[in-house]
Amino acid sequence: MSLAAIIAALVGATAPPAKPLENALWLAVPAADAIRGAAIGYERWFPRYRLSASISGTVRQTASGDYTGIAAGGGAELRYYLRARSRFSRQPQGSMVGWFTGTRIDVGHHWTSSEGRSLGEALVVGGTVHVGYRIQPWRRLEITPSIGHGVRVEHDLSGRLAPWIKHGHTVGLTVGLLF
Secondary structure, three states: OOHHHHHHHHOOOOOOOOOOOOEEEEEEHHHOOOOOEEEEEEEEEEOOOOEEEEEEEEEEEEEOOOOEEEEEEEEEEEEEEOOOOOOOOOOOOOOOOEEEEEEEEEEEEEEEEEOOEEEEEEEEEEEEEEEEEEEEEEOOEEEEEEEEEEEEEEEEOOOOOOOEEEEEEEEEEEEEEEO
């Protein structure tokens, strides 16, 4: 038995699927800080166009202590996979792995209060362009780091404050399952 066969048997490796896996469920790792928040998403692959579309939802605590802040929202993303393959993945050619570029839009609602009294609410709209690299190192596990640049606009729903615009760099990491 070869060394490669022994290693494959130890990690439970199986033959790659005959056709590309077309769905992904993922969790955004930076948003999963204990019980303070989570961002989850679903992605669908369209191999003919090397495109994927995803939707996601997030809920997180943004402030604690004297103030309480809660944010909830959703997003949509479109990704183009440059080669739809990866040296570090066990997927066939044409899969939702490898280098990609994408654009994302997010909409959220933020609430802030102190001692049970509302301090304000904001509608937040943001957009991001990014690049990343998805790998599938083991069975159906997927790991996707990405970097990009985004803009975010916060609108005070009471009308007391002018909209607040912020540009910034983004760093993302998701872990999930391909199926």
